C-alpha cells in the first residue's frame with residue numbers, strides 16, 4: 001500500500017473477499033457459510049440465527065481490514081459475505097438481523113474515527129434491494145458532515161438504475177445527507193438475469209457516462225437547475241477501467257472547477273492488477289493540483305473466499321485482453337510512424 005501511494009495514488013481501497021453469489025440460471029447461492037448454517041432439511045438453525053458465527057467472522061474480517069488502512073483510504077464491503085442469515089433477509093428485500101446491523105454500526109464508527117470511508121459493493125441482483133436499503137440507512141446516519149463516509153454502489157448496466165438513483169437523490173434531498181455515489185458498470189453479467197441488464201454494451205456505456213456527467217454537472221433527471229428539484233450533496237466515485245469514461249469525466253470536472261461552474265467532488269479507482277495503463281494515464285493528467293485523485297482496489301481473503309472475485313476478473317479479462325491488443329497495435333503504428341518520419345528526414349532519402 002505504501003508503494004502504491006509513493007507511485008502517486010491518492011490511497012487504497014481494501015476489500016475482504018468473502019461473499020455469496022446468486023446464480024440466476026440455477027437459482028442457487030454459492031458462497032459464504034451457506035452449508036455450515038443449514039441443517040439437513042435446509043433450514044437455518046435457530047442457534048446460528050441468534051448469534052451467527054458467519055456474521056461474527058464477517059465483522060472480524062472487516063474490522064481487521066479497517067486497521068490495515070490509513071486516513072483517506074477506503075474499505076469496500078460485500079455484505080453477503082456475512083452468510084445465510086443475512087442473504088435470506090436480502091432475498092426478501094429486508095434489513096439483515098440486528099447482529100449484522102450492530103456489526104455495521106461498529107464498522108462505520110471505527111472507520112469514521114480513522115477518517116476511512118466505506119464503499120458498499122453492489123452484488124447479485126437477487127440481494128441488491130436489501131443491500132441498497134442498508135446503504136441508505138447508513139448514509140442517512142453517517143453522511144451528515146457535508147461529505148460521504150458511506151457510498152452506495154450503482155450498477156450502470158441495470159435498466160432500473162436511473163430509477164433507483166432518482167429515489168436515493170430524493171431521499172438525500174429530503175433527509176439532508178450526502179449521497180455517496182460509487183458508479184460501476186457491473187460485474188455479475190454471467191450470473192444475473194439477463195433481461196434486467198441493458199441489451200447492448202453501448203447502452204451500458206451510455207448509461208454510465210450519462211450518470212457520471214450528470215453528477216458532475218449537477219443535473220440528473222428532475223434534480224438540478226434543468227429540473228424542478230434541488231440537486232442534493234453528492235460525492236462521486238468512478239470505478240472503471242474504461243479510459244474514455246474516466247478521462248472524459250476528469251476533463252469535465254477540471255473544466256467546471258476552472259470555470260467556477262457547479263460540480264461535485266470526484267475520485268477514481270481501478271482494480272489492483274487490472275488496467276494499470278488507465279490508472280497511470282489518469283495520474284499523468286495531474287498538472288500539479290493533486291487531481292485526478294486515483295485509487296487502486298485490492299482484495300484479500302483465503303483462496304476459497306477469493307474464488308468468485310477471481311472468476312469475475314477472469315471473465316472481465318477477456319475484454320481487457322482485447323483492449324491490450326488494441327493498445328499494442330496503436331503503439332506499433334505510432335513507432336512505425338516515427339521511424340518513417342525519421343527516415344524521410346535523412347539526407348539519403
Ligand SMILES: Cc1cc2nc3c(=O)[nH]c(=O)nc-3n(C[C@H](O)[C@H](O)[C@H](O)COP(=O)(O)OP(=O)(O)OC[C@H]3O[C@@H](n4cnc5c(N)ncnc54)[C@H](O)[C@@H]3O)c2cc1C
Nearest residue numbers: 121122184185186187200201204239240241242269270271
Ligand atoms: C474499484 C472498483 C470497484 C468495483 N466494485 C464493483 C461493485 O461493487 N459491484 C459490481 O458489480 N462491480 C464492481 N466493479 C467491477 C466493475 O463493474 C467492472 O470492473 C466493470 O463492469 C468493467 O467495466 P468497466 O467500467 O471497467 O468498462 P468496460 O470494460 O468498458 O465495460 C465492460 C462492462 O460492460 C458491461 N457490458 C459488457 N457487455 C455488455 C452487453 N453485451 N450488454 C450490456 N452491458 C455489457 C458489463 O458491465 C461489463 O463488465 C468494480 C470495479 C472497480 C474498478
